[in-house]
Amino acid sequence: MLKSVAALVLDGLAVFEFGVVCEVFGIDRTEDGVPAFDFRVCGPEAGVPLSSPVGVQVVPSHGLEGLAGADLVTVPAVETLEGYPPEVLAALREAHDNGAVLLSVCSGAFVLGAAGLLDGRRCTSHWRHVRELQDRFPLAQVDPDVLFVDEGSLITSAGTAAGIDACLHLVRRELGSSVTNAIARRMVVPPQREGGQRQFFERPVPDCTSDGLGEILGWMLEHLDQPHTVAALAARAHTSARTFARRFAAETGTTPLQWLNTQRVLQAQQLLEDTDLDMDAVAQRCGFGTATLLRHHFTRAVGVSPSGYRKTFSTIAR
Template sequence: MLKTVAIALIEDFEPFEFGVVCEVFGTDRRDDGVPLIEFRICAERPGEPLSTTIGMPVIPPLGLDALEGADLVVLPAHREREHYPPAVLQAVRDAHARGATLLTVCSGAFMLAETGLLDGRRCTTHWRHADDLAARFPLVKVDPDVLFVDDGDIITSAGTAAGIDACLHIVRRELGSEPANAIARRMVVPPQRDGGQRQYVDLPVPECSADSLTPVLQWMQENLADEHSVAELAARAMLSERTFARRFVAETGTTPHKWLTMQRVLHARRLLEQTDLAVEDVAARSGFGTAALLRHHFHKVIGVSPADYRKTFAH
């Protein structure tokens, strides 16, 4: 269970990546049904200003001793350097030895690599830094093509947006899908990239907010297992097929077929998380018909197979 998160700051850290971690783990969202997480901002010299890459100073209130007892210790992005503060490196090693999970965002992987904890392990960082990381730390297995790597007790992520993905992935892994989805909604980001395997911007399918098609979309979501032709949907919306297709793309950003496929994948994901249904039954209930078709679309959207996803996220 994720109850306490501590972030270890050093000089010249990136404020945006720091803010991402604060937004996901440090904001009280109990009114959205998210359990309260104790959030600790730590540094070697508490109470003294730390510089950021944009010149704005931040005063961390807690020392490195506050890493003790944290379930998750985060190393955010920072300006690269030859060496890192020995006291911070040792505090991270000690936290890991006590059982804390470690998370790096972007260039934070360099500091973690210097602790030696990444030796022999697969990790990632921003694609622009991947070659440098591999050259400086040849024992580290750097994968430059993924959004993040979940290696159990160590999770590393790529650039800015991938840091959001990794943080939400941890929330989903430790607290479940509902808290992760609630946080994503408040942040106005897609919650479905938790299994993303490629380091690029995976454009989400926007929800329709216009009144005109909302009843049709809701009906489609409630009847995912049924077949839906454009002619049938247009008739339900009381529009011509051409007008319906044009308005659907304008309001959702995609075609009816692609939107329906995405909704079916998301429904299958929920069934995999929350039920013990066989994959064949999940396929039938989500509208794919066969397990093979489910596997094809699920892997295309989520990045992993339904079986592998269930192993990670079933509760």
């Protein structure tokens, strides 16, 4: 359960990315049904102002001791330096070793890399920084094409607004969709632009440059319960199956079948959380047809069975 959050701020911090973390975790939204987080702003020294490129100073209320015991340690964007204070890196390693989830926004990934926490792990950062990130930390597996990467105890996000996606993804992973939706509604942002709990999908549902394909995607979302073939979708798009498949992959980064399965899993998550439909009914609503097929795809994508997911995240009083 996510209860305590520490935001690590350093000299050269980016105030928007820091604000994203504060907006998701630092504001009391208990009146909206969001559990209160023990939110701490931590720096190398408590009470010592830290600078930003836009002339705003942030004064942390806690020193590095504030990272101790936090369920989540966030590292907002910061200047990409050759090195960071050794005591900061040691505190991050200790927090990680003690079971904290670490989440970076944009160039905050460089701080995690300097602490040795990206070695052998998939990660990302702002598209302008990914090459430098890979050069600086050659053992990291840097993905330049995604909004965020969820590696369980380590979440890294791309630039600026992608930090919102990563933070809301973590809230959904730990606390379910109702809490996520409440926070997103207050922030006036989509509660989920990209893959669900424990599952990292390569790309979010895109804003298509092709109006025709965008219409097809919308139609597919409205008819997930129906069977679809590439041939039938291509006919709806007034093109050949081969051309449709090529255009679909270029726009979405995946195949029509994989895209459909992703959306069906996401809809299954919502139904499992917000309804008491039995598994056969959930499967039919999502287009998987049978509970057996639902269980296969859901467990493969999410990492737990549909019944296990419902037990953890259901919002229905029992």
